[in-house]
Amino acid sequence: MKFQFLLPTKVVMEPGLRERTGEHLRELGLARVLIVTDAGVKAAGLLTGIYASLDASGIAFEEISDVKANPRSEDINRTAQALRGRGIDGLLAIGGGSAMDAAKALSVLLTHDGRIEDYEGSFKLTHGVLPIVAIPTTAGTGSEVTCFSVITDTARHFKMNLLDYRIGPVLALLDSNITATLPPSIAAATGMDALTHAIEAYTCRVSNPISDGLALHAIRLISQHLKAAVQEPDNLEAREQMLVASLIAGMAFGNADVGSVHCISEAIGGMYDTPHGVGNAIFLPFVFGHNIDADLLRHAQVAYALGIDPSLAPASAAQAAVEYLFQMSKALGIPRFADVKGVREEDFLTIADKSKKNFSDPSNAKAMTVETYHAIIVAAYRFAG
Ligand SMILES: [Fe+2]
Secondary structure, X not given: OOOOOOOOOEEEEOOOHHHHHHHHHHHOOOOEEEEEOOHHHHHOOOOHHHHHHHHHOOOEEEEEOOOOOOOEHHHHHHHHHHHOOOOOOEEEEEXXXXXXXXXXXXXXXXXXXXXXXXXXXXXXXXXXXXXEEEEEOOOOOOHHHOOEEEEEEOOOOEEEEEEOHHHXXXXXXXXXXXXXXXXXXXXXXXXXXXXXXXXXXXXOOOOOHHHXXXXXXXXXXXXXXHHHHHHOOOOHHHHHHHHHHHHHHHHHHHOOOOOHHHHHHHHHHHHHOOOHHHHHHHHHHHHHHHHHHHOHHHHHHHXXXXXXXXXXXXXHHHHHHHHHHHXXXXXXXXXXXXXXXXXXXXXXXXXXXXXXXXXXXXXXOOOOOHHHHHHHHHHHHHOOO
């Protein structure tokens, strides 16, 4: 057995924690931070308590509050150019995966020359970056504990992956009060992203015993709480459990990998701006079903963790999990692939080609080809649901 497991992030969870952000930043020795967030978070009033806390702790800050879903390389490069030399000593990301991924990319460019495209791939950094503190506002991405950043290269319409242990946040502050404001459609999409992280981490070819334990526990928590977190927005217990589950799933895939669901979802996200979690939810049952025979017992273990009858034999349980995943997406209001904005059949070969080129393609449970990706994409498009 040979593996590495790294978690660079201290995790603190407490309802209302964001109102003590300043104390935590001061403990890290930070004096001037860059807040990285999006317009939705700002409009929801989630920053108010954070500003007051920073002021009370004597921490100066600048702010970028226009991070878009699927952050773009040209925006990152332009923003970093304007912020270099301003004495910023840390980043405070408040939002979902896009804000956290943008903060990671900006932290790279505030400490390294060039453009973000220069750092695509694994371990391209030459030295440390500015410390990142993350306050997740969705329960899905797990980016608060991962060392990945996904940025859309606008010239290639391609989602780039940057991996380096240095870009993992040093501190994650989990405030379950924040997720109370999450709209149901976002809770659904981000929750399915978390479920995909956990399932792909467990079934991929590069899992390890620690990521396995985390992934299975995340699957159990998500199967127990996701529907309630979406369908009963006032169910704070369910929302809190999803916030923990998405973090645990992030620890799992951050130390294993994801697989072909993410490869396809990132390809369509780069082309159509499809929300990441929606893309994952659409393709998860198709890829899961396709992968079963590569490792039947692991897929059966996923099924049992989802709550499928443990008396079912592995092959029947794994097939039941495919149906479970279809039904889960339907219950959460995830659209069918054919109903996703902008989707055109003539793009399917390009999507298959981009999926095959994805960083995580070699990690998928079953070896994939452009042809098998294409077949899955066509099947999803024709799925009547
Ligand atoms: Fe994801």
